[in-house]
Amino acid sequence: MGFDSNDFHSFVSSRRSTRDFLPTPVPDEIIEQIIADGLTSPSWSNTRPIRVAVAKGDVRDRLSKEFLSRWEAIKGARSGLFGKIKAVLKRKGLPTSNWIVTRPYHKDLIERSKSQGKEFFSFIGVDRDDKEARDQSWARNYEFFGAPVELFIFTHKSLRKYSASDAGLFMQNLILSAHSKGLGTCPQGAVAIWEDAVRKEFDISKNYSLLCGICLGYPSDEKINSFNANRPNPSEIILPEKN
Numbered sequence: 497m498g499f500d501s502n503d504f505h506s507f508v509s510s511r512r513s514t515r516d517f518l519p520t521p522v523p524d525e526i527i528e529q530i531i532a533d534g535l536t537s538p539s540w541s542n543t544r545p546i547r548v549a550v551a552k553g554d555v556r557d558r559l560s561k562e563f564l565s566r567w568e569a570i571k572g573a574r575s576g577l578f579g580k581i582k583a584v585l586k587r588k589g590l591p592t593s594n595w596i597v598t599r600p601y602h603k604d605l606i607e608r609s610k611s612q613g614k615e616f617f618s619f620i621g622v623d624r625d626d627k628e629a630r631d632q633s634w635a636r637n638y639e640f641f642g643a644p645v646e647l648f649i650f651t652h653k654s655l656r657k658y659s660a661s662d663a664g665l666f667m668q669n670l671i672l673s674a675h676s677k678g679l680g681t682c683p684q685g686a687v688a689i690w691e692d693a694v695r696k697e698f699d700i701s702k703n704y705s706l707l708c709g710i711c712l713g714y715p716s717d718e719k720i721n722s723f724n725a726n727r728p729n730p731s732e733i734i735l736p737e738k739n
């Protein structure tokens with residue numbers, strides 16, 4: 497095939513999550529092309545247990561507005577008992593799906609998550625103790641970081657983790673396809689907490705549930721886009737043999 501694997505390594509390792517976008521629209525043909533590239537991934541018995549909701553234009557704007565207002569409501573709820581009681585009474589903003597984001601990380605995972613947060617906030621100049629600034633940074637998720645397109649990835653409930661695995665394989669091919677065209681992406685678990693809002697905008701079977709979003713667009717020159725998240729060495733994930 498005449499394919500150089502060094503080229504692959506430099507291409508794949510040059511992808512980074514993008515967290516600030518230009519408003520430049522992404523043509524429909526490009527969105528379709530990257531979804532087609534996504535679909536070159538393997539899939540459990542070729543079932544393709546995934547569906548994609550493409551939010552752009554008015555739908556994208558309405559969802560962003562709705563998410564931001566829910567986030568405003570829940571943001572207060574995180575500070576102090578009174579705020580929590582108020583939020584529970586109002587119910588506004590409380591997650592309707594993906595409660596994982598509200599739970600603490602397992603002790604096996606907390607170290608990497610903590611150092612990611614520490615390095616990221618220090619890079620963008622946000623003091624870890626400045627809750628307001630951290631909340632503002634998180635709220636950017638609900639503006640889709642300024643991206644003109646948000647893809648919502650749904651997975652078929654019946655195949656459980658294999659649906660998520662299929663979606664992951666699909667997403668990575670899609671993300672790399674976007675990267676090859678000079679587009680930026682960021683997978684977003686943050687937008688998976690209000691599945692009901694997405695369901696109001698798209699016709700989605702109840703057999704599917706929302707896994708995450710992916711924002712898509714042309715990256716800006718903002719510093720945040722040059723953050724290089726730590727990548728582990730293979731030895732950190734390769735299991736030792738039993739003696």
Ligand SMILES: Cc1cc2nc3c(=O)[nH]c(=O)nc-3n(C[C@H](O)[C@H](O)[C@H](O)COP(=O)(O)O)c2cc1C
Nearest residue numbers: 511512513515612637682683684685686687708725
């Ligand atoms: C399923 C999934 C959900 C994610 N959710 C978010 C999110 O809500 N907000 C965000 O800024 N980044 C999110 N990320 C991006 C990760 O933080 C990022 O991939 C990781 O730090 C490694 O950095 P890199 O993508 O630049 O290599 C998510 C990534 C994945 C795979």
